[in-house]
Each structure stands twice: as structure tokens, then as C-alpha cells.
Amino acid sequence: MEYLVTSNEMKACDYNTINKIGIPSMVLVERAALGALEELVDHGFDLSRVLVVCGRGNNGADGFALARLLHLKGVSVDILFIDRDKKSTPETSQQISIVQNYGIGILDQVDFTAYTTIVDGLLGVGLSRDVEGAYADIIEGINQSQARVLALDIPSGISADDGKVMGKAVLADKTVTFGFKKLGLVLYPGARYAGELVVKDIGLTEIGFEGKLPKVSSHTPEDMEMLPVRQPYSNKGTFGRVLVVAGSTNMSGAAYLSAKAAYRMGVGLVNIYTVEENREILQTQLPEAILTTYDSQNPDLGDLIAKIQEARVIVVGPGMGRSLSTRIILETVLKVSEVPLVIDADAVNILAENPDLLEDHRQDIILTPHLGEMSRLIKKNTRQISENIIAEAEDFARKKGLNCVLKDTRTVIARRDGQVFLNQSGNDGMATAGSGDVLTGIIAGLIAQGLGSMEAASLGVYIHGLAGDRAAEKLGRHALMAGDIIDSLHYILR
Known part of the structure; x- marks a missing residue:
């Protein structure tokens, strides 16, 4: 797991590291410059002629220090600094003095097209208003040059808190960030402007947060150790039973994808509760599943209740439609079940139309809306939600007492305990029909085998993305289909 920090969280860590732990700020600056130098020298940047653009803040201090290190390696380097007549931070002032002592020239105007590499050290994580005037002109010059750009x-x-473009932003080929990833480098559009993202250790650790750890985390490969352990002495009951309440007439695919994904995660048994019209195709596609079918106009709730009582976790919603029968089925699941629920798709839309159904729920619920479904749930437009995606998911999870998996390019998992995860796995090839159905099966599969619902929500999203990345490597993003995500799970789980 890694932390994704806001501007204020990063500033607090910096302050505590310098003033309470006792690491001098100039040591942090020097290590940041050394980390950036490594990327420039070892990773394909043309250093024939380098421009380092510096501002008055500590980001500028990093830039001045880097320019000095480049100069000492014999690289032809210029420094652009337009704030000579304004007060700089103490660290930046000291770095300016050092470069001057080395005889390195500091310019106040340049021809950006003359450089093969440009280093952006103009503005840092403290930016709080739109970029205007001379700074905007510099950013425009950087973006119009043909140079490769490294951002410090x-x-x-780019806003460090949400990835928004503050008027105008540098479009970097690579960003070297220090200590921890900033939220704005992971959220879009900031992630696109950052280019390739590299984190350098400069001596900032979680001790610097003094117990007030960042709110947002993200899974990393080490978290795969959370997967439930398979017991050698076992039977299919050992690995759990999933009930998938899904599908409608001419919509069998969602039930198939959810159920197969659960099986591929290692579940012992999956029961599909679906309309009678889906019996033949599902028995053909997935003979491992047990089917319980119902009349789409008059569902047998006795059969449903019996299956609910057998399940360790229930998926409800994929491909069900929004008929009266579907609402009755959802109401029954919510009323009768006492096990965790993964609620998706049409069940989410029914909840949006009937918000009272979520009141006083007894179950541990994982709700998995995409932006459109979330818009219907909370009565806000998708743009409002996407611009404040973490806050919206967090607020909904807290008010409803559930786990909200708000699906987007960067899916947000807001857990009922207040912890928030932002997923970084996955790719645009996964924006395809059925991908969300696969996710429900993955999450349910983890819960069925004993992982807690909160942990399953975030880890399931991460695994889903990893499988999608594996499928994209094999097939390309254009050709990727939902079934390919399932077929790639075994590479991730083995």
C-alpha cells in the first residue's frame, strides 16, 4: 500500500521532517536534485542543451540544485528565473547563491526552442490559484518547444489535491515526485500532464505525518498477500458459496460474467438466480454454476429466500433490468439476507428511484456505481461528481454506512470505516460492456473465501485492473473484452 497525499499533508510531512525529526531542508533539496539527475542521465533524456526553469518556492530550490549538478557533470545548462526582484524561500535564496558562486548564468528570458531538455521547477504543490501572466507565458513556451520535459x-x-489544471499547466514527459505521490498526479487530468511518474526517496517517511496519516491510499503489488490462503484439507464448501442474482430476458451475459469471475477467483460454488429464459444458454456457457430460475412476471420468492440463506455473499443487479419484479427481488434480498451484498448496475438504479430501500440496512454493502449511476443516486450531474470524485464517494459512504466503489478512470473506494482508496491499476481498454459485471464477481469471490468486505472492495478493484492490464498486454487495448479480463485472472492470482 502507498499513500497519496494532498498539498497540506505533504507540507505537514515536510515541516515535521525538518523541524521535529531534524533533517535539514537543504539535505532534502540536495537529495531531490540527485534523484532528478538520475532520471535525466540514466533514462534517455538528450542533455545536449538543458534549460532548468525555476520559481521562488522550494520547487525552484530543487531546480537550482539540479542545474548545479548538471553543470558539474559538464552538461550545457541554462537557468530561467524571472523573480530576481521578489523574495524567495530561504532554501531557494541559498541555492541561487551557490549557482552564482559556480559561475552558472541565470537568465530572465530564453528561446525555449533552443533546448533538447527542459526541467520544470517553476511551481510546486502549494499552487492555490490560476496561473497567469509571465508564468503562464513560460508554461506556454515549454509546451510549444520540441524538448523533452521533466517536471520536478x-x-x-496542476493542483496537487485534485489534478485540475489551474489555468495553464506544463505537459511533462516524465515527473519525478519526492517522498510520496500527490493525489493530483494520479487523478485526471493531472495524470496525463505528469506523463511517466517516478517517486524518489529523499528522506521523507510516514513518521513525518506524526500519526495523522494521509486519508487516501492505493494498493501496490505487496498487497496481493491479502488474498485468502487456500487450505489443502478442504472441499468446495471451504471456499464459499456465492449467489449471483442477475440477468433478464435477452440479458444473460451479465450473470455469466459475474458468476465466472467469482469461480475464477477460487470460489467453491456459484448459484445463479435468473429468469427462466436464460437457463439453456447459461447451462451451456457455464455448466459449473447451479441455476435457479424464475418467471420474469411472477418470481418465486421462496426459491430466492432459500438460496439467500445458503450464500456467504450475494451479488445483485447485473443485467436485471428495472421491472417491478426486479424491484421485488431486490427488496427481498435487502430484507432477508444477513450476508454481505455487492450491489451493481440495475439494482443501483432501483435504489436511486427508491432511496428508502437503503435505510437501516443490516448488511455490509458494497455499492458499485459508475458516474451515471452515482448521478442518479445523489442527484448531481456527472461533471460535479467527477470534479470532486473522492469527496462525493466518501460523503455517500459515510451517510449510508456502506462501502462505495465509484467507478471511473481512477476508481474511488470509500469504505464505511472512513478509509479511502484510489485505484491505479487498469486501462482504457476496460471501458467495455461487461467489465463491471466481472468486477462484482471478483469482489464477491474474495468475500466468499473469507476476506472482509471493506478489504475485498478495494483489493477487488485492484485485481480487476491488474487482470485488465494483463489482457491489454496480450491483446491490445482496442481488442480487449470483458471475458478477457476473466481469462487473465489466473496470471494475477498464481
């Missing part, structure tokens, strides 16, 4: 800590003009 964060591309100038």
Missing part, C-alpha cells in the same frame, strides 16, 4: 515534484499548473 509536480507539473507547474
Whole structure:
């Protein structure tokens, strides 16, 4: 797991590291410059002629220190600094003095097209208003040049808190960030402006947060150790029973994808509760599943209740439609079940139309809306939600007492305990029909085998993305289909 920090969280860590732990700020600056130098020298940047653009803040201090290190390696380097007549931070002032002592020239105007590499150290994580005037002109010059661009800590003009473009922003080929990833480098559009993202250790650790750890985390490969352990002495009951309440007439695919994904995760048994019209195709496609079918106009709730009582976790919603029968089925699941629920798709839309159904729920619920479904749930437009995606998911999870998996390019998992995860796995090839159905099966499969619902929500999203990345490597993003995500799970789980 890794932390994704806001501007204020990063500033607090910096302050505590310098003033309470006792690491001098100039040591942090020097290590940041050394980390950036490594990326420039070892990773394909043309250093024939380098421009380092510096501002008055500590981001500028990193830039001045880097320019000095480049100069000492014999690289032809210029420094652009337009704030000579304004007060700089103490660290930046000291670095300016050092470069002057080395005889390195500091310019106040340049021809950006003359450089093969440009380093952006203009503005840092403290940016709080739109970029205007001379700074905006500099950013425009950087973006119009043909040089490769390395951003220090964060591309100038990107909000560290939410990835928004603050008027104008540097479009970097690579960003070297220090200590921890900033939220704005992971959320879009900031992630696109950051380019390839590299984190450098400069001596900032979680001790610097003094117990007030960042709110947002993200899974990393080490978290795969959370997977439930398979017991050698076992039977299919050992690995759990999933009930998938899904599908409708001419919509069998969602039930198939959810159920197969659960099986592929290692579940012992999956029961599909679906309309009678889906019996033949599902028995053909997935003979491992047990089917319980119902009349789409008059569902047998006795059969449903019996299956609910057998299940360790229930998926409800994929491909069900929004008929009266579907609402009755959802109401029954919510009323009768006492096991965790993964609620998706049409069940989410029914809840949006009937919000009272979620009141006083007894179950541990994982709700998995995409932006459109979330818009219907909370009565806000998708743009409002996407611009404040973490806050919206967090607020909904807290008010409803559930786990909200708000699906987007960067899916947010807001857990009922207040912890928030932002997923970084996955790719645009996964924006395809059925991908969400696969996710429900993955999450349910983890819960069925004993993982807690909160942990399963975030880890399931991460595994889903990893499988999608594996499928994209094999097939390409254009050709990727939902079934390919399932077929790639074994590579991730083995």
C-alpha cells in the first residue's frame, strides 16, 4: 500500500521532517536534485542543451540544485528565473547563491526552442490559484518547444489535491515526485500532464505525518498477500458459496460474467438466480454454476429466500433490468439476507428511484456505481461528481454506512470505516460492456473465501485492473473484452 497525499499533508510531512525529526531542508533539496539527475542521465533524456526553469518556492530550490549538478557533470545548462526582484524561500535564496558562486548564468528570458531538455521547477504543490501572466507565458513556451520535459515534484499548473489544471499547466514527459505521490498526479487530468511518474526517496517517511496519516491510499503489488490462503484439507464448501442474482430476458451475459469471475477467483460454488429464459444458454456457457430460475412476471420468492440463506455473499443487479419484479427481488434480498451484498448496475438504479430501500440496512454493502449511476443516486450531474470524485464517494459512504466503489478512470473506494482508496491499476481498454459485471464477481469471490468486505472492495478493484492490464498486454487495448479480463485472472492470482 502507498499513500497519496494532498498539498497540506505533504507540507505537514515536510515541516515535521525538518523541524521535529531534524533533517535539514537543504539535505532534502540536495537529495531531490540527485534523484532528478538520475532520471535525466540514466533514462534517455538528450542533455545536449538543458534549460532548468525555476520559481521562488522550494520547487525552484530543487531546480537550482539540479542545474548545479548538471553543470558539474559538464552538461550545457541554462537557468530561467524571472523573480530576481521578489523574495524567495530561504532554501531557494541559498541555492541561487551557490549557482552564482559556480559561475552558472541565470537568465530572465530564453528561446525555449533552443533546448533538447527542459526541467520544470517553476511551481510546486502549494499552487492555490490560476496561473497567469509571465508564468503562464513560460508554461506556454515549454509546451510549444520540441524538448523533452521533466517536471520536478509536480507539473507547474496542476493542483496537487485534485489534478485540475489551474489555468495553464506544463505537459511533462516524465515527473519525478519526492517522498510520496500527490493525489493530483494520479487523478485526471493531472495524470496525463505528469506523463511517466517516478517517486524518489529523499528522506521523507510516514513518521513525518506524526500519526495523522494521509486519508487516501492505493494498493501496490505487496498487497496481493491479502488474498485468502487456500487450505489443502478442504472441499468446495471451504471456499464459499456465492449467489449471483442477475440477468433478464435477452440479458444473460451479465450473470455469466459475474458468476465466472467469482469461480475464477477460487470460489467453491456459484448459484445463479435468473429468469427462466436464460437457463439453456447459461447451462451451456457455464455448466459449473447451479441455476435457479424464475418467471420474469411472477418470481418465486421462496426459491430466492432459500438460496439467500445458503450464500456467504450475494451479488445483485447485473443485467436485471428495472421491472417491478426486479424491484421485488431486490427488496427481498435487502430484507432477508444477513450476508454481505455487492450491489451493481440495475439494482443501483432501483435504489436511486427508491432511496428508502437503503435505510437501516443490516448488511455490509458494497455499492458499485459508475458516474451515471452515482448521478442518479445523489442527484448531481456527472461533471460535479467527477470534479470532486473522492469527496462525493466518501460523503455517500459515510451517510449510508456502506462501502462505495465509484467507478471511473481512477476508481474511488470509500469504505464505511472512513478509509479511502484510489485505484491505479487498469486501462482504457476496460471501458467495455461487461467489465463491471466481472468486477462484482471478483469482489464477491474474495468475500466468499473469507476476506472482509471493506478489504475485498478495494483489493477487488485492484485485481480487476491488474487482470485488465494483463489482457491489454496480450491483446491490445482496442481488442480487449470483458471475458478477457476473466481469462487473465489466473496470471494475477498464481
